[in-house]
Amino acid sequence: MTKTIAFYGSSLLSAYWNGAATYYRGMIRALAKRGYRTTFYEPDVYDRQKNRDIDPPAWAEVVVYDGTVDALRKVAAEAARHDIVVKASGVGFEDDLILQEVMAAARPDALKVFWDVDAPATLAEMRDSPDHALRRMLPSLDLVLTYGGGDPVVAAYQGFGARECVPVYNALDPDTHHPVPPDPRFACDLAFLGNRLPDREARVHEFFLQPAASLPDRSFLLGGNGWPGSNLPPNVRAIGHVPTADHNALNCTPRMVLNVARDSMASNGFSPATRVFEAAGAGACLVTDAWEGIELFLQPDEEVLVARDGQDVAELVRTVTPQRAERIGQAALKRVLAHHTYDQRAAQADALFQAQARREAAE
Incomplete structure (x- = not known):
């Protein structure tokens, strides 16, 4: 059965001031091959929509919303339609509010994931702010995924109350990055x-x-x-x-x-x-x-x-x-x-999602 993912991130369509674009594209495209259907929600900020470098892809639905709180709340409510709800770090627009709204809208049986594309920065913020939104909400989330960091990052997240933290590293999508003639x-x-x-x-x-x-x-x-x-x-x-x-x-x-x-x-x-x-x-x-x-x-x-x-x-x-x-x-x-391909990383993420689902079913 197809699993649906609501993914709230910076941008899938534009790499402009958005270093996570390649990672998002590689992971979401590879997860689509494994039967996941992702809707990616991205705000219209930082001129990214004026600097798109891919068209909306066949392997994901992309919802672009205005950079307003009202628009944010409207797309956050759509989390209730999905089996897996992902809030990524570094959206760049009302990150704390997005986290709070989407996790509040998620169904009780949905898998709730924080996907950190800059763990050192996020951890530093939480150390400096005891009332940090993510720090407060970590114990209620099912899973933290990071695209970098070894044991110290995992231990730091667990120290802040994360149930489980697993690095899912950057990788290669050979369909998009490959040898070409010199220019x-x-x-x-x-x-x-x-x-x-x-x-x-x-x-x-x-x-x-x-x-x-x-x-x-x-x-x-x-x-x-x-x-x-x-x-x-x-x-x-x-x-x-x-x-x-x-x-x-x-x-x-x-x-x-x-x-x-x-x-x-x-x-x-x-x-x-x-x-x-x-x-x-x-x-x-x-x-x-x-x-x-x-x-x-x-x-x-x-x-x-x-x-x-x-x-x-x-x-x-x-x-x-x-x-x-x-x-x-x-x-x-x-x-x-x-x-180190995204197909291999997606297999890892798929296994983590399935393991979480089995644990919840057993409880």
Whole structure:
């Protein structure tokens, strides 16, 4: 029997200022293959609807609502129609109210899930605010899923009263992220794609801009919102927002691509960003800043290059040949296709949902 999911998140249709888009799309599409039918509710905020990069998909229904409290309450009431009710973190519009309204509307027999796409930030908020809405409601929710974080994140959530917390990590959708021919627009020695955010900017300076400044004879490409107008080295070309449709070409063309974790993700570890799997799925040679747990996803020196600091990045740009870069990229592609696809993550989520349903039926 088809299970229906009411999913309240930031946006399925637009990746504009919305780093979770790839994760949402991969998970929901893969769950559809397993018989789940999802209705995704997203607010019309932050100009995301003006910057859609996919059409409404066949594998989910999308409901876009006005950024008003009245519209929020109307779509929250629709949670009562569904078997599983999911509130994601980081919607960006009245997050606490959405959580309260949708869980109040959910049927008593519905599975109630909080799906955290930024666990370090959420946990920090709960530590700082004893009256935090999620902190109050955790004991009444059936399940917390996170797209990153290892044992410390699980233990922290359980310490706040979560019944169960399980990481369901980012992954690859090989239908959307895969090797394509190189595109001259993205030719360079090292590329970084990521929005300019306060808790990542210092690390981007250390791992990307400083190496660029030290290697004036090499070329660097910077994609993402917020960077143009910065004081960039002359050999860094900033190209602004890169639509999802261009991600494969951006990953396939440079000699190497860089991943830089946000401060909180790096300190918690076990938090591979979507760009890690996007790059690996395109067969790119990925350089990542060091964080605990990377070897669970890609093997250092064989499937990924790990840099401890900007000097390491500069040394890799100087020394890694195109031939070695290609070998590493191909090894990464093989690894993620074998072990890290959204079909595999959806199987994990499906098993969790079914286990919860069996427990409730037995009570």
